[in-house]
Amino acid sequence: DTGVSQNPRHKITKRGQNVTFRCDPISEHxxxxxxxxxxxxxxxxxxxxxxxxxxxxxxxxxxRFSAERPKGSFSTLEIQxxxxxxxxxxxxxxxxxxSQPQHFGDGTRLSIL
Amino acid sequence: QQQVKQSxxxxxxxxxxxxxxxxxxxxxxxxxxxxxxxxxxxxxxxLIAIRPDVSEKKEGRFxxxxxxxxxxxxxxIMDSQPGDSATYFCxxxxxxxxxxxxxxxxxxxxxx
Numbered sequence: 001d002t003g004v005s006q007n008p009r010h011k012i013t014k015r016g017q018n019v020t021f022r023c024d025p026i027s028e029h030x031x032x033x034x035x036x037x038x039x040x041x042x043x044x045x046x047x048x049x050x051x052x053x054x055x056x057x058x059x060x061x062x063x064r065f066s067a068e069r070p071k072g073s074f075s076t077l078e079i080q081x082x083x084x085x086x087x088x089x090x091x092x093x094x095x096x097x098x099s100q101p102q103h104f105g106d107g108t109r110l111s112i113l
Numbered sequence: 114q115q116q117v118k119q120s121x122x123x124x125x126x127x128x129x130x131x132x133x134x135x136x137x138x139x140x141x142x143x144x145x146x147x148x149x150x151x152x153x154x155x156x157x158x159x160l161i162a163i164r165p166d167v168s169e170k171k172e173g174r175f176x177x178x179x180x181x182x183x184x185x186x187x188x189x190i191m192d193s194q195p196g197d198s199a200t201y202f203c204x205x206x207x208x209x210x211x212x213x214x215x216x217x218x219x220x221x222x223x224x225x
Contacts, residue, residue, distance in 0.1 A: 042202045042215025104156035
Protein backbone atom coordinates (compact mmCIF):
# COMPACT_ATOMS: atom_id res chain seq x y z
CA ASP A 1 0.00 0.00 0.00
CA THR A 2 1.53 3.33 -1.06
CA GLY A 3 -1.02 5.64 0.54
CA VAL A 4 -0.59 8.00 3.48
CA SER A 5 0.27 6.02 6.60
CA GLN A 6 -0.54 7.16 10.13
CA ASN A 7 0.51 5.64 13.42
CA PRO A 8 -0.78 4.75 15.85
CA ARG A 9 -4.35 4.20 14.66
CA HIS A 10 -5.70 4.60 18.16
CA LYS A 11 -4.28 6.32 21.23
CA ILE A 12 -5.85 6.34 24.67
CA THR A 13 -4.21 8.49 27.29
CA LYS A 14 -4.92 10.24 30.55
CA ARG A 15 -5.57 13.94 30.72
CA GLY A 16 -2.33 15.86 31.17
CA GLN A 17 -0.13 13.37 29.33
CA ASN A 18 1.82 14.13 26.17
CA VAL A 19 1.12 12.26 22.94
CA THR A 20 2.87 12.11 19.58
CA PHE A 21 1.47 10.95 16.25
CA ARG A 22 3.38 10.08 13.11
CA CYS A 23 2.46 10.54 9.47
CA ASP A 24 4.28 9.07 6.46
CA PRO A 25 3.10 10.78 3.26
CA ILE A 26 2.91 9.31 -0.20
CA SER A 27 6.38 9.04 -1.69
CA GLU A 28 7.48 12.16 -3.60
CA HIS A 29 4.68 14.27 -2.11
CA UNK A 30 6.20 17.57 -1.04
CA UNK A 31 3.21 18.93 0.82
CA UNK A 32 1.94 17.47 4.08
CA UNK A 33 -1.14 18.60 6.00
CA UNK A 34 -2.63 17.96 9.41
CA UNK A 35 -6.37 18.18 10.10
CA UNK A 36 -8.53 17.41 13.11
CA UNK A 37 -11.98 15.84 12.86
CA UNK A 38 -14.49 15.60 15.69
CA UNK A 39 -17.55 13.39 15.65
CA UNK A 40 -20.16 14.51 13.15
CA UNK A 41 -18.01 17.30 11.73
CA UNK A 42 -15.82 17.82 8.72
CA UNK A 43 -12.03 17.93 9.06
CA UNK A 44 -10.56 21.22 10.30
CA UNK A 45 -7.19 22.43 9.07
CA UNK A 46 -4.36 22.58 11.60
CA UNK A 47 -1.11 23.14 9.68
CA UNK A 48 0.83 22.24 6.58
CA UNK A 49 4.40 21.80 5.38
CA UNK A 50 6.22 22.30 2.11
CA UNK A 51 9.11 19.88 2.48
CA UNK A 52 10.50 20.66 5.94
CA UNK A 53 9.12 24.22 6.15
CA UNK A 54 5.92 24.81 8.12
CA UNK A 55 4.06 27.35 6.01
CA UNK A 56 0.74 27.92 7.75
CA UNK A 57 -0.76 27.25 11.16
CA UNK A 58 -4.39 27.52 12.18
CA UNK A 59 -5.62 29.38 15.26
CA UNK A 60 -6.75 25.91 16.37
CA UNK A 61 -3.11 24.97 16.86
CA UNK A 62 -2.58 26.20 20.41
CA UNK A 63 0.78 26.42 22.17
CA ARG A 64 0.30 22.84 23.36
CA PHE A 65 0.46 21.59 19.79
CA SER A 66 3.65 21.30 17.77
CA ALA A 67 4.29 19.74 14.40
CA GLU A 68 7.54 18.94 12.70
CA ARG A 69 8.75 17.52 9.42
CA PRO A 70 12.49 17.44 10.03
CA LYS A 71 13.77 15.91 6.80
CA GLY A 72 10.87 16.73 4.55
CA SER A 73 9.58 13.17 4.66
CA PHE A 74 7.53 11.96 7.64
CA SER A 75 5.90 14.35 10.09
CA THR A 76 5.05 14.24 13.78
CA LEU A 77 2.29 16.03 15.66
CA GLU A 78 2.76 16.37 19.41
CA ILE A 79 0.16 17.45 21.92
CA GLN A 80 1.42 18.41 25.34
CA UNK A 81 -0.66 18.36 28.53
CA UNK A 82 -3.66 16.80 26.78
CA UNK A 83 -7.16 18.02 27.63
CA UNK A 84 -10.58 16.42 27.20
CA UNK A 85 -11.26 18.70 24.26
CA UNK A 86 -8.33 17.21 22.37
CA UNK A 87 -10.27 13.99 21.82
CA UNK A 88 -10.67 13.73 18.06
CA UNK A 89 -9.45 12.03 14.92
CA UNK A 90 -6.17 13.52 13.72
CA UNK A 91 -5.83 13.22 9.97
CA UNK A 92 -2.77 13.63 7.81
CA UNK A 93 -2.88 14.33 4.08
CA UNK A 94 -0.27 14.83 1.39
CA UNK A 95 -0.14 16.29 -2.09
CA UNK A 96 2.41 16.31 -4.86
CA UNK A 97 2.58 20.09 -4.92
CA UNK A 98 0.73 23.41 -4.64
CA SER A 99 -2.97 23.37 -5.49
CA GLN A 100 -2.90 19.61 -6.12
CA PRO A 101 -5.37 17.06 -4.69
CA GLN A 102 -4.85 16.14 -1.06
CA HIS A 103 -4.87 12.45 -0.19
CA PHE A 104 -5.71 11.49 3.37
CA GLY A 105 -4.55 8.74 5.67
CA ASP A 106 -6.92 6.82 7.94
CA GLY A 107 -6.08 8.99 10.92
CA THR A 108 -5.15 8.55 14.56
CA ARG A 109 -8.08 8.49 16.94
CA LEU A 110 -7.17 10.11 20.25
CA SER A 111 -9.23 9.42 23.36
CA ILE A 112 -8.55 11.33 26.58
CA LEU A 113 -9.60 9.61 29.79
CA GLN B 114 -18.63 31.55 10.72
CA GLN B 115 -19.10 28.52 8.53
CA GLN B 116 -17.57 29.19 5.13
CA VAL B 117 -18.98 26.11 3.42
CA LYS B 118 -22.55 25.07 4.14
CA GLN B 119 -23.61 21.56 3.19
CA SER B 120 -27.07 20.05 2.95
CA UNK B 121 -28.82 17.81 3.66
CA UNK B 122 -27.31 16.46 6.86
CA UNK B 123 -28.58 12.99 5.99
CA UNK B 124 -30.05 11.39 2.90
CA UNK B 125 -31.76 8.08 2.23
CA UNK B 126 -32.22 6.85 -1.32
CA UNK B 127 -33.20 3.59 -2.94
CA UNK B 128 -30.79 1.50 -4.95
CA UNK B 129 -30.64 2.82 -8.48
CA UNK B 130 -31.81 6.29 -7.52
CA UNK B 131 -30.01 9.62 -7.78
CA UNK B 132 -28.35 11.11 -4.70
CA UNK B 133 -27.92 14.89 -4.66
CA UNK B 134 -25.87 16.76 -2.09
CA UNK B 135 -25.55 20.54 -2.13
CA UNK B 136 -22.95 22.99 -0.90
CA UNK B 137 -22.82 26.76 -0.76
CA UNK B 138 -19.77 28.89 -0.12
CA UNK B 139 -19.23 32.48 0.91
CA UNK B 140 -15.66 33.31 -0.02
CA UNK B 141 -15.48 34.30 -3.69
CA UNK B 142 -11.73 33.71 -3.59
CA UNK B 143 -12.30 29.95 -3.40
CA UNK B 144 -11.12 28.35 -6.64
CA UNK B 145 -10.94 24.61 -5.95
CA UNK B 146 -13.89 22.46 -4.89
CA UNK B 147 -13.33 18.77 -4.10
CA UNK B 148 -15.73 16.14 -2.79
CA UNK B 149 -14.59 13.46 -0.38
CA UNK B 150 -16.16 10.15 0.63
CA UNK B 151 -15.57 8.78 4.11
CA UNK B 152 -16.41 5.36 5.50
CA UNK B 153 -16.50 4.73 9.27
CA UNK B 154 -13.02 4.38 10.71
CA UNK B 155 -11.36 5.55 7.50
CA UNK B 156 -9.94 8.80 6.26
CA UNK B 157 -11.67 10.90 3.59
CA UNK B 158 -11.06 9.67 0.05
CA UNK B 159 -11.05 12.11 -2.85
CA LEU B 160 -13.93 11.43 -5.22
CA ILE B 161 -13.97 14.26 -7.73
CA ALA B 162 -13.01 17.93 -7.85
CA ILE B 163 -13.82 20.98 -9.94
CA ARG B 164 -12.42 24.44 -10.59
CA PRO B 165 -14.66 27.43 -11.40
CA ASP B 166 -13.72 27.61 -15.07
CA VAL B 167 -16.13 24.74 -15.83
CA SER B 168 -19.78 24.28 -14.85
CA GLU B 169 -19.84 20.50 -14.74
CA LYS B 170 -17.47 17.58 -14.36
CA LYS B 171 -18.35 13.93 -14.62
CA GLU B 172 -16.39 10.87 -13.55
CA GLY B 173 -18.27 7.60 -13.83
CA ARG B 174 -21.44 7.80 -11.76
CA PHE B 175 -20.32 10.98 -9.99
CA UNK B 176 -20.99 14.47 -11.35
CA UNK B 177 -20.19 17.88 -9.90
CA UNK B 178 -22.36 20.81 -10.99
CA UNK B 179 -20.96 24.25 -10.29
CA UNK B 180 -22.81 27.59 -10.28
CA UNK B 181 -20.35 30.40 -9.81
CA UNK B 182 -22.89 33.22 -9.70
CA UNK B 183 -24.91 31.48 -7.01
CA UNK B 184 -21.77 30.32 -5.19
CA UNK B 185 -23.11 26.80 -5.08
CA UNK B 186 -21.93 23.38 -6.15
CA UNK B 187 -23.46 19.96 -5.89
CA UNK B 188 -22.61 16.28 -6.13
CA UNK B 189 -24.87 13.95 -8.06
CA ILE B 190 -24.49 10.19 -7.66
CA MET B 191 -26.27 8.36 -10.43
CA ASP B 192 -27.52 4.78 -10.06
CA SER B 193 -26.78 4.87 -6.32
CA GLN B 194 -25.61 1.56 -4.83
CA PRO B 195 -25.58 0.24 -1.24
CA GLY B 196 -21.77 0.43 -1.40
CA ASP B 197 -22.10 4.20 -1.80
CA SER B 198 -23.45 4.42 1.76
CA ALA B 199 -20.95 6.72 3.46
CA THR B 200 -20.50 10.28 4.63
CA TYR B 201 -19.74 12.80 1.90
CA PHE B 202 -17.94 16.08 2.46
CA CYS B 203 -17.64 19.04 0.17
CA UNK B 204 -14.67 21.33 0.58
CA UNK B 205 -13.15 24.46 -0.85
CA UNK B 206 -9.80 26.20 -0.95
CA UNK B 207 -8.45 29.40 -2.42
CA UNK B 208 -5.39 30.02 -4.49
CA UNK B 209 -2.36 30.72 -2.37
CA UNK B 210 -3.76 28.96 0.67
CA UNK B 211 -3.50 25.23 0.88
CA UNK B 212 -6.03 24.62 3.60
CA UNK B 213 -9.26 22.89 2.70
CA UNK B 214 -12.42 24.24 4.34
CA UNK B 215 -14.91 21.40 4.74
CA UNK B 216 -18.67 21.27 5.04
CA UNK B 217 -20.20 19.38 7.94
CA UNK B 218 -20.93 16.30 5.87
CA UNK B 219 -23.91 14.36 4.54
CA UNK B 220 -24.57 10.82 5.69
CA UNK B 221 -25.88 8.90 2.69
CA UNK B 222 -27.75 5.63 3.09
CA UNK B 223 -28.63 3.64 -0.01
CA UNK B 224 -31.24 0.99 0.67
CA UNK B 225 -31.09 -2.25 -1.33
